[in-house]
Amino acid sequence: MFDNLSNKLDKAIKTLKGQGRITDINVASTVKEIRRALIDADVNYKVAKEVTDRIKDKAIGRDVLIAVSPGQLLVKIVSEELTELMGGTKSDMTIKGDPAVILISGLQGSGKTTFTGKLANLLKKQGKQVMLAACDIYRPAAINQLKVLGEQVGVEVYAEPENKNALQIAQNAIKHAKQSGKSIVIVDTAGRLAVDEEMMNEISALKESLKPSETLFVVDAMTGQDAVNTAKAFNERLNFDGVVLTKLDGDTRGGAAISIRAVVDKPLKFVSTGEKMDAIDVFHPDRMAQRILGMGDVVSLVERAQETFDQQEAERINKKIRKNQFDFNDFLSQLDQIKKMGNIKDLLGMIPGMGKAMKGVDVDENSFKPIEAIIQSMTPDERANPDIMTGSRRQRIAKGSGTSIQQVNNLMKQFDDMRKMMKTMNKMGGMKALGNMKGLGR
Structure with a gap:
């Protein structure tokens, strides 16, 4: 998870020399390397510049304690800035309604359906009565995939294979959930492109009609700057409540994911790694910053x-x-x-x-x-x-x-x-x- 970025930040911070005080001279090259590491990892350039400028401003002139090296002090400052960049504090989901509706949106191939199963598993472990609604009417294997995942985690899946109206299926699923005493319905929708007007109209109509307590945008963390751009386009249409980062076990350009919060001003709520149904974590900005800097995450x-x-x-x-x-x-x-x-x-x-x-x-x-x-x-x-x-x-x-x-x-x-x-x-x-x-x- 963020291995490449972690390695480059580690190398950059190790270049900081000198004792006693961090000055403009001894921090300039280090901050430059940190900025380069962030940009290489596909963090948005404007975001990378702003965060490294803040790191430099905070670091310059700071007295270094005898027991602490300049590098260690800089790690603390970088950790604080990365934490702030990714949202500062954990953002909880809003679960309201009878039943509460969670609408899942995102691009084709972003891992929405797998995440839907993982989220159902997580909520079930918390004692919630969950039902999944199969509203991807375009991908032939989508309904079967959701049924398999539902079976794995022991959660009911509502589906109407012959019905080609996603809104109608979702509405019927909510009625069925009320009758069967389910407290949460997670609506799995089709993957769509931001440029596909018809598909974007469909997801907008779903949100307007269902009035979900939570709308989540699922994005593949490895798609680089495209992840940020599509998040921005979807947010303009959907005004979603939070972002889910999937495929964080890969590490090509995962750094783009940490700049999503700064660009769309919406919290990162979950991260997902691998295919197993328990491979999902609530997103904690401070813990993720520590892991990126190789400090571990003992609490998790x-x-x-x-x-x-x-x-x-x-x-x-x-x-x-x-x-x-x-x-x-x-x-x-x-x-x-x-x-x-x-x-x-x-x-x-x-x-x-x-x-x-x-x-x-x-x-x-x-x-x-x-x-x-x-x-x-x-x-x-x-x-x-x-x-x-x-x-x-x-x-x-x-x-x-x-x-x-x-x-x-x-x-x-x-x-x-x-x-x-x-x-x-x-x-x-x-x-x-x-x-x-x-x-x-x-």
Whole structure:
């Protein structure tokens, strides 16, 4: 997420030399490099110039504390300015009405339908009664795609495949939602181009008739300045309430996305990465700024952990650790918990410093599969009693899992090291604190 921009900003800030005070001389070249990094990432030129001018004005003449380098002080200033550029504070959705209507709009291929499924999943987890309305009457596979997504997240999808009137379908969906006790209807519409007058009239009519409590504009973060231009054109017609950035797991020209707020003066509300239905986050400007600058995002990491946190399972494993009985069944259970938290590379990026450490390293989403295959090739007795693992058993496991004996030996060593570490922490009384994720969240 924003890897290229992060790397270039990091290089730019490292050029700042000198101690004691930031002056016009020692900050000029650094600010120039920051501006170049923003423009290279496709941030709007006017926006890039304005934000770097503010950075320069804030930095010049600032005293540097003994314990802080000029570079560190500049990181703080850049973080504050990026946060302000992206909206300053989190912007919540407005959910009003019986049922509340959320209208989804955007360009063709921007990821609207996938985002619709993700949003339904997020709202359902919050205890809302959600229904999806399939109002894309042009793309042949759109209705089927929405039905598949609805099935995945356990949300009803209202569709009329033979009806070619999007407004009528939406109105009927709202009636059906009232009758079935649904509190929110998310209306998935067809992708359209801003230059297509007929299609733009249709989405305008949908908004005017349905009076949605929230109209979201979905934009592909990788489309560069086109993302900003189309957001502006759609906003002039729709006056939407917020922007959704999709495909942030790609990183070609994602920097354009951070200048949308400045151009259309509408908040960024959600970001979406990947195809999984839980790959959606509420947009926090301050957290995104920190991640862009390689500072991590511990708060979001803890929130992700809490979402998937199983209190009973944690207590069960805690007891086994205290008795030094942690086995491969427990290890497999912990792997499942981590996988539920989302994309591994994204999670690593939330740990301060890990973004830079992982630079250039491709984190394969299938990296857990060999480990799972090895454990699943063990007998129940071997999983429950790791100490009985002999050389012949390891050879059989390697053959059965399609891995090498070296991979099996590596896993056994890592597992043994982990158990020793857990035993040591348990003696220090640390496991209780580690197991209490809710306490960590507070």
